[in-house]
Amino acid sequence: MNNQWKYVENLNAGKIKKLEDFLGFELPSDYKEKLPYINRGKPEKYIFKTGNKECVLDYMIDIDEIPKFMKNLPEGLIPFATDPFGNFICFKYEKDKFQEIVFYDHETDKYFSVTKSFSDFLESLY
Secondary structure (H helix, E strand, O other), X not given: OOOOEEOOOOOOHXXXXXXXXXXOOOOOHHHHHHXXXXXXXXXXXXXXXXXXXXXXXXXXXXXXXXXXXXXXXXXXXXXXEEOOOOOEEEEEEEOOEEEEEEEEEOOOOEEEEEEOOHHXXXXXXX
Protein backbone atom coordinates (compact mmCIF):
# COMPACT_ATOMS: atom_id res chain seq x y z
CA MET A 1 0.00 0.00 0.00
CA ASN A 2 1.98 2.97 -1.29
CA ASN A 3 -0.33 5.71 -0.10
CA GLN A 4 -0.27 8.04 2.90
CA TRP A 5 -3.42 8.29 5.02
CA LYS A 6 -4.40 11.26 7.17
CA TYR A 7 -6.81 11.40 10.11
CA VAL A 8 -6.70 7.63 10.75
CA GLU A 9 -8.43 6.60 13.98
CA ASN A 10 -7.72 3.62 16.18
CA LEU A 11 -9.81 0.54 15.55
CA ASN A 12 -10.87 -2.02 18.12
CA ALA A 13 -10.67 -5.44 16.43
CA GLY A 14 -13.96 -6.38 18.07
CA LYS A 15 -15.76 -3.85 15.87
CA ILE A 16 -14.98 -5.86 12.73
CA LYS A 17 -16.49 -8.98 14.30
CA LYS A 18 -19.52 -6.98 15.45
CA LEU A 19 -20.17 -5.78 11.89
CA GLU A 20 -19.69 -9.28 10.47
CA ASP A 21 -22.19 -10.62 13.02
CA PHE A 22 -24.66 -7.91 11.94
CA LEU A 23 -24.14 -8.76 8.25
CA GLY A 24 -24.19 -12.52 8.74
CA PHE A 25 -21.04 -13.07 6.69
CA GLU A 26 -17.35 -12.19 6.65
CA LEU A 27 -15.85 -9.08 5.13
CA PRO A 28 -12.98 -9.50 2.65
CA SER A 29 -9.79 -10.52 4.44
CA ASP A 30 -7.65 -7.87 2.71
CA TYR A 31 -10.04 -5.17 3.98
CA LYS A 32 -9.84 -6.51 7.53
CA GLU A 33 -6.03 -6.63 7.35
CA LYS A 34 -5.69 -3.03 6.12
CA LEU A 35 -8.51 -1.39 8.07
CA PRO A 36 -6.47 -0.69 11.24
CA TYR A 37 -4.11 1.46 9.13
CA ILE A 38 -6.78 3.38 7.23
CA ASN A 39 -9.84 3.48 9.52
CA ARG A 40 -11.73 6.75 8.91
CA GLY A 41 -8.70 7.92 6.97
CA LYS A 42 -8.35 10.22 4.00
CA PRO A 43 -5.78 9.12 1.38
CA GLU A 44 -3.13 11.32 -0.21
CA LYS A 45 -3.76 9.52 -3.52
CA TYR A 46 -7.53 9.58 -3.86
CA ILE A 47 -8.53 9.30 -7.55
CA PHE A 48 -9.70 6.02 -9.07
CA LYS A 49 -11.45 5.02 -12.28
CA THR A 50 -14.65 3.25 -13.05
CA GLY A 51 -14.46 2.60 -16.76
CA ASN A 52 -13.23 5.87 -18.30
CA LYS A 53 -14.68 8.05 -15.54
CA GLU A 54 -12.45 9.42 -12.77
CA CYS A 55 -13.91 9.26 -9.26
CA VAL A 56 -12.70 10.48 -5.87
CA LEU A 57 -12.31 8.69 -2.55
CA ASP A 58 -12.87 11.24 0.20
CA TYR A 59 -12.91 9.27 3.48
CA MET A 60 -13.14 5.70 4.71
CA ILE A 61 -16.40 5.18 6.60
CA ASP A 62 -16.14 4.43 10.31
CA ILE A 63 -16.99 0.76 10.71
CA ASP A 64 -19.67 1.61 13.30
CA GLU A 65 -21.46 3.79 10.74
CA ILE A 66 -21.67 1.21 7.93
CA PRO A 67 -25.07 -0.25 8.96
CA LYS A 68 -26.61 3.24 8.99
CA PHE A 69 -25.47 3.94 5.40
CA MET A 70 -26.60 0.50 4.17
CA LYS A 71 -30.24 1.46 4.74
CA ASN A 72 -30.17 3.77 1.70
CA LEU A 73 -28.34 1.41 -0.67
CA PRO A 74 -29.48 -1.45 -2.89
CA GLU A 75 -29.36 -4.87 -1.27
CA GLY A 76 -25.92 -6.48 -1.40
CA LEU A 77 -23.94 -3.22 -1.28
CA ILE A 78 -21.80 -2.65 1.81
CA PRO A 79 -20.30 0.87 1.81
CA PHE A 80 -16.75 1.35 3.07
CA ALA A 81 -15.87 4.82 1.73
CA THR A 82 -17.47 8.03 0.47
CA ASP A 83 -16.73 10.58 -2.17
CA PRO A 84 -17.28 14.33 -1.58
CA PHE A 85 -20.61 14.26 -3.45
CA GLY A 86 -22.67 11.78 -1.41
CA ASN A 87 -21.73 8.66 -3.37
CA PHE A 88 -20.24 5.47 -1.94
CA ILE A 89 -17.52 2.99 -2.72
CA CYS A 90 -18.89 -0.42 -1.75
CA PHE A 91 -18.32 -4.12 -1.48
CA LYS A 92 -20.84 -5.94 -3.67
CA TYR A 93 -22.10 -9.23 -2.27
CA GLU A 94 -24.36 -11.84 -3.82
CA LYS A 95 -25.71 -14.59 -1.58
CA ASP A 96 -23.25 -13.62 1.18
CA LYS A 97 -20.26 -13.97 -1.18
CA PHE A 98 -18.02 -11.04 -2.04
CA GLN A 99 -18.10 -10.24 -5.78
CA GLU A 100 -16.30 -6.94 -6.42
CA ILE A 101 -15.74 -3.30 -5.47
CA VAL A 102 -18.30 -0.92 -6.98
CA PHE A 103 -18.95 2.81 -7.10
CA TYR A 104 -22.55 3.68 -6.16
CA ASP A 105 -23.96 6.89 -7.67
CA HIS A 106 -26.76 8.10 -5.39
CA GLU A 107 -28.25 10.40 -8.04
CA THR A 108 -28.83 7.62 -10.58
CA ASP A 109 -29.23 4.80 -8.02
CA LYS A 110 -26.80 2.74 -10.13
CA TYR A 111 -23.45 1.18 -9.38
CA PHE A 112 -20.40 0.59 -11.54
CA SER A 113 -17.59 -1.95 -11.32
CA VAL A 114 -14.23 -0.67 -10.03
CA THR A 115 -11.99 -3.64 -9.09
CA LYS A 116 -12.22 -7.28 -8.07
CA SER A 117 -10.56 -6.86 -4.65
CA PHE A 118 -9.99 -4.31 -1.92
CA SER A 119 -6.22 -4.57 -2.35
CA ASP A 120 -6.57 -3.87 -6.09
CA PHE A 121 -8.75 -0.89 -5.25
CA LEU A 122 -6.16 0.60 -2.91
CA GLU A 123 -3.41 0.00 -5.48
CA SER A 124 -5.50 1.71 -8.18
CA LEU A 125 -5.61 5.04 -6.29
CA TYR A 126 -3.55 7.82 -7.86
